[in-house]
Amino acid sequence: MAIREILKMGDPFLLKKADPVKQFNTAELNQIIQDMIETMEANDGAGLAAPQIGLSMQLVIFGFQKNERYPEAETVPFTILINPKIKPLGDEKENGWEGCLSVPGLRGVVPRYKKINYQGYDQFGKKINRDVEGFHARVVQHECDHLLGILYPMRIEDLSMFGFHDVIFPE
Numbered sequence: 001m002a003i004r005e006i007l008k009m010g011d012p013f014l015l016k017k018a019d020p021v022k023q024f025n026t027a028e029l030n031q032i033i034q035d036m037i038e039t040m041e042a043n044d045g046a047g048l049a050a051p052q053i054g055l056s057m058q059l060v061i062f063g064f065q066k067n068e069r070y071p072e073a074e075t076v077p078f079t080i081l082i083n084p085k086i087k088p089l090g091d092e093k094e095n096g097w098e099g100c101l102s103v104p105g106l107r108g109v110v111p112r113y114k115k116i117n118y119q120g121y122d123q124f125g126k127k128i129n130r131d132v133e134g135f136h137a138r139v140v141q142h143e144c145d146h147l148l149g150i151l152y153p154m155r156i157e158d159l160s161m162f163g164f165h166d167v168i169f170p171e
């Protein structure tokens with residue numbers, strides 16, 4: 001078990017598309033997932049995608065009960081999601097603040113689909129199929145963007161809503 005180093009924005013690896021996972025429930029995959037969980041928890045993250053620790057794999061983890069980085073956000077069930085596909089449910093988007101462990105210290109307002117369906121697999125190859133909305137939908141869209149080589153600042157439409165967390169949200 002190990003806390004992995006998180007790549008930061010500017011690293012070209014974060015701009016690459018990740019490869020699909022072909023084998024489930026292997027010792028190697030389970031070790032990677034354990035390391036991702038430890039890395040996310042050590043950094044108080046709401047989610048983490050495999051490319052953020054330098055792995056070209058369509059694998060994300062997310063979820064929390066209460067997150068210090070997002071005190072207003074509703075609970076999102078802890079999920080391991082592999083080879084995900086997202087479908088928007090309707091055209092409606094909403095704006096919300098996001099941060100990213102690869103973009104430390106910053107926050108920005110990002111438009112995301114309000115409601116989505118997402119499908120994929122857990123670490124055992126069991127199918128996941130959920131309709132979600134709100135912050136849960138936002139986290140999934142953010143994490144799955146990492147698998148496409150997209151970081152949230154690339155989605156910001158109004159750059160006046162992008163800045164340092166401790167300035168925007170003073171204690």
Ligand code: NI
Pocket residue numbers: 099100101102142143146
């Ligand atoms: Ni991120």
